[in-house]
Amino acid sequence: MTREAGGALEARVVARVGDFTLDVAVAVAASEVLAVLGPNGSGKSTLLAAIAGHRAPTAGVVRIGERVLARAPATGGVEHDDGGDVAVDVDVAERSVGLLGQHPLLFPHLSALENVAFGPRAHGVPKRDARAVASDWLERVGLPGLERRLPSALSGGQQQRVALARTLAARPDVLLLDEPFAALDVQAAAAMRRLVSEQRASLAIPTLLVTHDPLDAIVLADRAAILQAGRIVQQGPTAEVLGHPRTPFAAALAGVNLLTGVAVARDAVRIAGAGGPIVLRGTGDALQVGTPASVVFSPASVHARAAASVDPAQAAGPSQPADPSRPVDPSQPVDNTWIGAVASLEPARGGVRIVTDQHPDLAIDVPSTAAVGLDLSTGARLAFHVAPTDVSVRTL
Numbered sequence: 001m002t003r004e005a006g007g008a009l010e011a012r013v014v015a016r017v018g019d020f021t022l023d024v025a026v027a028v029a030a031s032e033v034l035a036v037l038g039p040n041g042s043g044k045s046t047l048l049a050a051i052a053g054h055r056a057p058t059a060g061v062v063r064i065g066e067r068v069l070a071r072a073p074a075t076g077g078v079e080h081d082d083g084g085d086v087a088v089d090v091d092v093a094e095r096s097v098g099l100l101g102q103h104p105l106l107f108p109h110l111s112a113l114e115n116v117a118f119g120p121r122a123h124g125v126p127k128r129d130a131r132a133v134a135s136d137w138l139e140r141v142g143l144p145g146l147e148r149r150l151p152s153a154l155s156g157g158q159q160q161r162v163a164l165a166r167t168l169a170a171r172p173d174v175l176l177l178d179e180p181f182a183a184l185d186v187q188a189a190a191a192m193r194r195l196v197s198e199q200r201a202s203l204a205i206p207t208l209l210v211t212h213d214p215l216d217a218i219v220l221a222d223r224a225a226i227l228q229a230g231r232i233v234q235q236g237p238t239a240e241v242l243g244h245p246r247t248p249f250a251a252a253l254a255g256v257n258l259l260t261g262v263a264v265a266r267d268a269v270r271i272a273g274a275g276g277p278i279v280l281r282g283t284g285d286a287l288q289v290g291t292p293a294s295v296v297f298s299p300a301s302v303h304a305r306a307a308a309s310v311d312p313a314q315a316a317g318p319s320q321p322a323d324p325s326r327p328v329d330p331s332q333p334v335d336n337t338w339i340g341a342v343a344s345l346e347p348a349r350g351g352v353r354i355v356t357d358q359h360p361d362l363a364i365d366v367p368s369t370a371a372v373g374l375d376l377s378t379g380a381r382l383a384f385h386v387a388p389t390d391v392s393v394r395t396l
């Protein structure tokens, strides 16, 4: 255990798997947690494999502080040279990268204590000391008294705690978390999330968390990166990425509507749709008329009422000019109202989610108390309104 102290994790990696190319750059400061979120097949596992040493990058570099774990020469015009010429591929066991996955993968024939002591033993720590370290870690993860149990005599949540203790007892310089709560029930996952948060904070090492669950990012991560088709398409503080998503995937994760269109005023965006555009005012970026822009708002911030109760001249749809980039005529008020016909309904928390024919990508959540007073039959026309203060506008 005479390794140098760690430092920040830096991975600038190009990796090819069959036809797929991962091309990303991530940096995680010591003590920081970066959540990487992405749909299936976006390259999350490939990124982890490149850092852990299970897959050599085609180009790029992986390092912890000054310690280079992997370096490949730049090839095929890809500029990922870090200035070093020598190819490096440190053995998995020598990387000091801890990986906690979805399944605990404990040695079935070893007790909880022996499983945790395995890492220190592999680093040459005498047996008695390794056992003391393991015992301490089992206590830290809330499993005192279960040292002698075999994995088969532990619950799934307990096994995952042992796996966390085993990973951290090896004193990694970097922690990789690959959907570590996905296989646990809700209560065990919540307890484990809390435990990971507490224990990793005490170690001050960079942590990269791969997850499908925005809750993991909200609870654990300082920053979040959205990975799509092998590229990072958005990266920033977790609150910023989930609060102002720039892709439909990130919007779906955050549970908000993201619609793209053209700016028609400094604070208004026209969104095309079957049956006429919607023009929405909001707050956020100062938009440039005629340029692409997006709006983000919560499905629950939309109010629905019978279409008959709306003056058609007030509804943004048909009364707006056809040219999508034409500025908003100041004599025509944009009141953030539009009309749509009910296409489908599904349960939403505390009410009903409405999707209309005109805008199938737009979800509207109506509380049950309001829904009972509406005609929600398929094809029924409703008027929708969202307050400008509930709409975030962004340049694209």
Ligand SMILES: Nc1ncnc2c1ncn2[C@@H]1O[C@H](COP(=O)(O)OP(=O)(O)OP(=O)(O)O)[C@@H](O)[C@H]1O
Binding pocket: 017, 018, 019, 020, 038, 039, 040, 041, 042, 043, 044, 045, 046, 047
């Ligand atoms: N052995 C392989 N041969 C060819 N293509 C592969 C191989 N392994 C993975 N891929 C492809 O590489 C891409 C990235 O896969 P990867 O497992 O990194 O994605 P992921 O984001 O981790 O997905 P998931 O969320 O489903 O685990 C996918 O398109 C996948 O089909």
